[in-house]
Amino acid sequence: MSHLDVLISEEKIKNRIKELGQQITKDYEGKEICLICVLKGGVMFMVDLSKEIDLPLEMDFMAVSSYGNEMTSSGVVKIIKDLDDPIEGKHVLIIEDIIDSGRTLSYLVKTLNNRKPASLRICTLLDKPEQRISDVQVDYVGFTIPDEFVLGYGLDYMQKYRNLPYIAVMRETEE
Ligand SMILES: O=P(O)(O)OC[C@H]1O[C@H](OP(=O)(O)OP(=O)(O)O)[C@H](O)[C@@H]1O
Ligand code: HPA
Numbered sequence: 434m435s436h437l438d439v440l441i442s443e444e445k446i447k448n449r450i451k452e453l454g455q456q457i458t459k460d461y462e463g464k465e466i467c468l469i470c471v472l473k474g475g476v477m478f479m480v481d482l483s484k485e486i487d488l489p490l491e492m493d494f495m496a497v498s499s500y501g502n503e504m505t506s507s508g509v510v511k512i513i514k515d516l517d518d519p520i521e522g523k524h525v526l527i528i529e530d531i532i533d534s535g536r537t538l539s540y541l542v543k544t545l546n547n548r549k550p551a552s553l554r555i556c557t558l559l560d561k562p563e564q565r566i567s568d569v570q571v572d573y574v575g576f577t578i579p580d581e582f583v584l585g586y587g588l589d590y591m592q593k594y595r596n597l598p599y600i601a602v603m604r605e606t607e608e
């Protein structure tokens with residue numbers, strides 16, 4: 434049997450997102466930004482974070498997948514859905530739920546930089562540095578987490594649990 438342990442509470446997530454929103458608002462003062470949500474995991478974070486940013490902003494969505502329904506990355510990143518609009522000349526901020534191996538983001542950064550944005554930064558709710566394979570420069574991190582498979586607040590296990598308002602870890606229950 435397995436059970437869920439709360440790793441980061443709803444309250445902690447809320448508070449940290451407020452701080453990140455204030456930081457981003459300050460850093461981009463006088464500019465317009467384009468938030469790019471990496472579907473599906475980034476959706477909760479994007480929605481809540483955008484409400485804490487006091488700047489004129491656009492939202493666009495991209496879906497890439499390397500995990501499918503597995504707990505480890507396949508290593509092959511595929512674009513499932515591309516952005517609707519060009520990003521040339523825009524200040525782009527990629528919004529992710531988690532950086533694990535780093536494969537998804539290093540692929541995205543390469544792909545999006547080719548489209549000549551005015552700037553390109555990364556904001557992730559969770560960073561799991563112990564699993565890093567591809568090096569990525571992250572600009573905004575919500576929480577650094579240990580090397581465990583997490584779920585909730587956008588993150589799935591077999592496509593489920595994304596709706597949990599907190600981040601949890603699935604652990605084996607000792608008999
Ligand atoms: O750093 P990495 O090892 O590449 O892992 C992180 C990526 O993997 C997950 O997405 P997934 O491909 O599972 O799609 P999903 O967001 O639809 O769950 C997660 O949302 C990140 O995008
Ligand atoms: O720890 C994780 N949980 C859910 N999805 C993920 N995608 C990469 N790492 C994770």
Ligand SMILES: [Mg+2]
Pocket residue numbers: 474500501588589
């Ligand atoms: Mg996933």
